[in-house]
Amino acid sequence: AKAMGGNTYSYFTNEMNLVMKRRFEVEEQLHGALARNEFEVYFQPQFDTNTQQLIGAEALLRWHSSHLGPISPVEFIPIAEHTGLIIPIGEFVIKQSLHFLANWQQEKQQNFTISVNLSPRQFRDPQLINFLKQAINQSAVDPQSVVLEITEGVLINGEAYIRQAFAEMSKLGVKLAMDDFGTGYSSLNYLRQYPFKELKIDRSFIDGITSNSSDRDLVKATIAMSHSLALRVVAEGVESIEQLHLLQELGCDLVQGYYFSQPLPKNQLLNYSANNQ
Ligand code: C2E
Ligand code: CA
Ligand code: CA
Ligand code: CA
Numbered sequence: 001a002k003a004m005g006g007n008t009y010s011y012f013t014n015e016m017n018l019v020m021k022r023r024f025e026v027e028e029q030l031h032g033a034l035a036r037n038e039f040e041v042y043f044q045p046q047f048d049t050n051t052q053q054l055i056g057a058e059a060l061l062r063w064h065s066s067h068l069g070p071i072s073p074v075e076f077i078p079i080a081e082h083t084g085l086i087i088p089i090g091e092f093v094i095k096q097s098l099h100f101l102a103n104w105q106q107e108k109q110q111n112f113t114i115s116v117n118l119s120p121r122q123f124r125d126p127q128l129i130n131f132l133k134q135a136i137n138q139s140a141v142d143p144q145s146v147v148l149e150i151t152e153g154v155l156i157n158g159e160a161y162i163r164q165a166f167a168e169m170s171k172l173g174v175k176l177a178m179d180d181f182g183t184g185y186s187s188l189n190y191l192r193q194y195p196f197k198e199l200k201i202d203r204s205f206i207d208g209i210t211s212n213s214s215d216r217d218l219v220k221a222t223i224a225m226s227h228s229l230a231l232r233v234v235a236e237g238v239e240s241i242e243q244l245h246l247l248q249e250l251g252c253d254l255v256q257g258y259y260f261s262q263p264l265p266k267n268q269l270l271n272y273s274a275n276n277q
């Protein structure tokens with residue numbers, strides 16, 4: 001190991017340099033991305049587990065950088081969060097999502113819901129409630145059809161502020177969902193503490209339900225507990241018909257995943273529903 005020390009060290013610094021260089025480039029490009037119109041909001045359809053009727057969609061942001069090509073939200077959302085760019089970017093996502101919802105409610109169904117992801121910094125933004133209020137008024141959507149997804153990372157600090165935010169959201173009429181349920185340590189505690197309306201079981205549990213009995217038992221218990229708390233349950237990452245059948249047996253309310261569809265540009269989702277309803 002000693003003989004390799006020098007090499008290992010320079011290899012390590014090269015790797016570090018590459019990671020840092022990439023991060024720097026992504027951040028640099030992210031600054032002008034909104035102005036260059038490089039973002040597009042995609043929508044992944046959500047279905048009633050039993051009837052398989054299309055009843056909502058989750059907004060998922062896509063970035064095609066003119067300079068770097070397509071970049072995953074897994075890479076750029078944390079950078080946007082860190083730099084604060086998530087605020088204007090998040091406002092763009094909210095506007096686009098509500099606009100889509102308004103069209104849908106006018107042309108198709110009244111009871112269609114749209115879910116939008118909120119990162120910690122967005123949730124803490126003192127302007128968020130006002131922005132939502134205005135955006136909802138302008139697009140004239142039914143606020144009951146808007147779901148905001150947050151992960152437990154949002155809830156770590158500041159109970160008083162969070163309680164107030166929940167109260168204002170419910171006054172506004174929008175609902176909160178606990179995203180990625182089961183991946184953190186405190187999700188259960190937070191469910192008890194705050195008035196969530198929806199719980200999304202993380203994909204990592206859905207992956208195992210047909211092969212692993214402990215994952216299946218966990219999902220079953222999660223669904224039972226959610227229903228006793230009057231929460232709607234969504235399974236994310238449903239990729240097979242076997243998973244769908246099991247989730248039907250377990251009484252899961254909504255399903256979402258590649259078995260049905262990837263996230264789609266808005267026109268494709270409109271066509272999808274025309275061809276499948
Ligand atoms: P998430 O909220 O947990 O979103 C679910 C992710 O799983 C999405 O990845 C979706 O495309 C993917 N997915 C859906 N069905 C399946 C499936 O059947 N199999 C597999 N393997 N994956 C599936 P995506 O779009 O890459 O987004 C990744 C994460 O980035 C999201 O995780 C969310 O945390 C964040 N994100 C995306 N868009 C936004 C946004 O507009 N605002 C914020 N704050 N975060 C966002
Ligand atoms: Ca989500
Ligand atoms: Ca999730
Ligand atoms: Ca996630």
